[in-house]
Amino acid sequence: MPVLHELQAAFLQAMFGPDEPQLLEAIAGDGLLPAARLQIYRHHVLTSLTEVLQATFPVVCRLVDERFFRYAADAYIRQYPPKAPCLFEYGADFPAFLAAFPPCRHLAYLADVARLEWALNTALHAEVRAPLDPTELGGLAPHDMAQLTFQFDPSVTLLDSPWPIDQIWHVHQVDEEVYAPVDLSAGGVALEIRRWEDDVGFRRLDHSLYTFRTTLAAGHALATAAEAALAVSQEFDCVTALHELLTDSVISGFTL
Amino acid sequence: MVHMSTNAKLGVGIGLRAPHVTEVLATRPAIGWLEVHAENYMGEGAPLAALERLRADYPLSLHGVGLSLGSAEALNDRHLSRLQRLIARLEPAFVSEHLSWSIAGGTYLNHLLPLPYTEETLEVVAQHVMHTQEVLQCRLLIENPSSYLRFVHSTIPEPEFLEELVRRTGCGLLCDVNNIYVSCGNLGGDPVAYLEALPAQAVGEIHLAGHAVNDTDGRAILIDDHGAPVSDAVWALYDHALARFGPVSTLIEWDTNIPELARLCAEAHTAERFWQRAEEAGYAGVA
Numbered sequence: 001m002p003v004l005h006e007l008q009a010a011f012l013q014a015m016f017g018p019d020e021p022q023l024l025e026a027i028a029g030d031g032l033l034p035a036a037r038l039q040i041y042r043h044h045v046l047t048s049l050t051e052v053l054q055a056t057f058p059v060v061c062r063l064v065d066e067r068f069f070r071y072a073a074d075a076y077i078r079q080y081p082p083k084a085p086c087l088f089e090y091g092a093d094f095p096a097f098l099a100a101f102p103p104c105r106h107l108a109y110l111a112d113v114a115r116l117e118w119a120l121n122t123a124l125h126a127e128v129r130a131p132l133d134p135t136e137l138g139g140l141a142p143h144d145m146a147q148l149t150f151q152f153d154p155s156v157t158l159l160d161s162p163w164p165i166d167q168i169w170h171v172h173q174v175d176e177e178v179y180a181p182v183d184l185s186a187g188g189v190a191l192e193i194r195r196w197e198d199d200v201g202f203r204r205l206d207h208s209l210y211t212f213r214t215t216l217a218a219g220h221a222l223a224t225a226a227e228a229a230l231a232v233s234q235e236f237d238c239v240t241a242l243h244e245l246l247t248d249s250v251i252s253g254f255t256l
Numbered sequence: 257m258v259h260m261s262t263n264a265k266l267g268v269g270i271g272l273r274a275p276h277v278t279e280v281l282a283t284r285p286a287i288g289w290l291e292v293h294a295e296n297y298m299g300e301g302a303p304l305a306a307l308e309r310l311r312a313d314y315p316l317s318l319h320g321v322g323l324s325l326g327s328a329e330a331l332n333d334r335h336l337s338r339l340q341r342l343i344a345r346l347e348p349a350f351v352s353e354h355l356s357w358s359i360a361g362g363t364y365l366n367h368l369l370p371l372p373y374t375e376e377t378l379e380v381v382a383q384h385v386m387h388t389q390e391v392l393q394c395r396l397l398i399e400n401p402s403s404y405l406r407f408v409h410s411t412i413p414e415p416e417f418l419e420e421l422v423r424r425t426g427c428g429l430l431c432d433v434n435n436i437y438v439s440c441g442n443l444g445g446d447p448v449a450y451l452e453a454l455p456a457q458a459v460g461e462i463h464l465a466g467h468a469v470n471d472t473d474g475r476a477i478l479i480d481d482h483g484a485p486v487s488d489a490v491w492a493l494y495d496h497a498l499a500r501f502g503p504v505s506t507l508i509e510w511d512t513n514i515p516e517l518a519r520l521c522a523e524a525h526t527a528e529r530f531w532q533r534a535e536e537a538g539y540a541g542v543a
Contacts, residue, residue, distance in 0.1 A: 085332070
């Protein structure tokens with residue numbers, strides 16, 4: 001008779017691997033093979049976690065078709081089983097896993113589409129924080145302004161890709177009848193994914209604005225971010241970019 | 257113990273699932289109460305905000321699936337404190353969990369896994385229930401699981417195990433009538449005798465759901481998939497449960513092949529006819 005923690009360790013092994021003889025001995029057959037009873041649990045564990053990934057990455061699933069998705073998910077689940085019971089948080093490593101998964105290496109954009117879907121999931125569940133009131137910065141001297149750093153809203157992800165992943169995402173929405181083919185050679189995109197009011201979504205940023213915001217999001221000061229953006233494009237308009245930053249609810253706080 | 261009385265009679269409610277949230281917000285259907293899986297609302301975004309709006313119009317119940325009260329290892333403190341925060345925010349009428357385990361070696365298996373019913377397990381589960389009730393400052397309702405296997409070294413029948421758990425911890429019970437039917441079908445046993453063996457006064461909530469019948473190596477196995485209407489046999493067992501426990505707050509769960517909201521509410525209204533008959537008959541529950 002195994003003690004409880006040994007029984008549970010063996011059960012865990014059996015969910016992701018072959019039957020454990022000691023575990024089978026502990027299971028009553030009651031008219032079935034113990035292995036057949038164990039298989040009911042194994043099947044549910046793997047299929048329910050696959051469904052969780054399918055719900056979080058629906059476009060990836062459509063891109064590779066459901067059968068291949070289940071195959072990839074099965075391999076992912078065995079390698080990275082969940083470590084906590086809140087399954088909306090499960091799948092953070094799935095994009096990186098797909099990038100390195102040999103059977104889908106020919107779909108170069110797949111991992112970036114997965115990153116986009118993960119960012120949308122993150123935005124959906126992120127804490128709702130009040131946006132910064134821009135008048136709080138009203139009295140600052142220009143020198144102080146240059147040294148400001150900002151806290152971004154927790155829903156925000158900034159993501160760039162050499163592929164038009166926003167278009168790929170759009171044409172694979174089931175509820176929109178968009179059949180336009182995506183031109184994969186159209187070039188890359190830089191996206192801001194976040195919550196807008198009650199909805200989550202994303203928009204394209206031009207490369208200088210993307211650089212401005214990613215530099216700020218990495219914790220650098222306003223002056224550094226402006227320089228980095230100007231290095232991308234001499235036409236970068238710092239005043240407009242700052243005004244927009246402070247008025248579109250993307251910033252929740254600042255540090256001087 | 258604060259927040260909740262597990263004797264509240266809320267009538268019949270529905271398990272609220274993501275595809276129905278927008279419609280429930282917009283139409284506010286006539287149902288007694290709502291129950292959600294606590295784990296789906298532990299983020300701080302739109303799902304929780306929607307639930308906070310619904311909370312103003314419906315009594316709410318938090319049904320946990322991730323505490324893993326039957327794990328030999330320590331409970332996940334972070335998870336427990338997230339549940340604590342959610343309770344503070346939503347002030348639910350009931351908080352419930354399962355007689356099962358789902359975490360081993362820190363890995364979460366997303367299934368309500370079976371326990372050997374031994375003195376060791378009783379000790380483990382009782383400790384975890386007491387710790388949880390202490391942290392959450394509320395009485396837990398513990399649900400009987402649906403089972404597909406039993407362990408040869410189990411020595412305590414499941415209803416007796418639950419009765420002893422109630423005695424040791426002061427917890428209440430969530431009697432899932434469909435689970436009783438499924439487990440008795442899969443492991444052998446008389447569902448009515450199971451109901452009769454439960455401590456009636458401890459039952460604070462009833463669950464109803466549909467199940468599937470699968471053929472496994474030539475033997476019918478009942479799968480608790482919450483994917484169909486409640487079966488006739490389970491309705492009959494529910495009637496028996498009401499006669500024994502009184503008009504206990506009842507919930508319809510539907511988690512796979514999720515139908516239109518109207519169909520789910522129709523199932524709740526069917527349950528309501530049983531429930532009202534029990535209330536009119538003045539069943540107070542059998543002491």
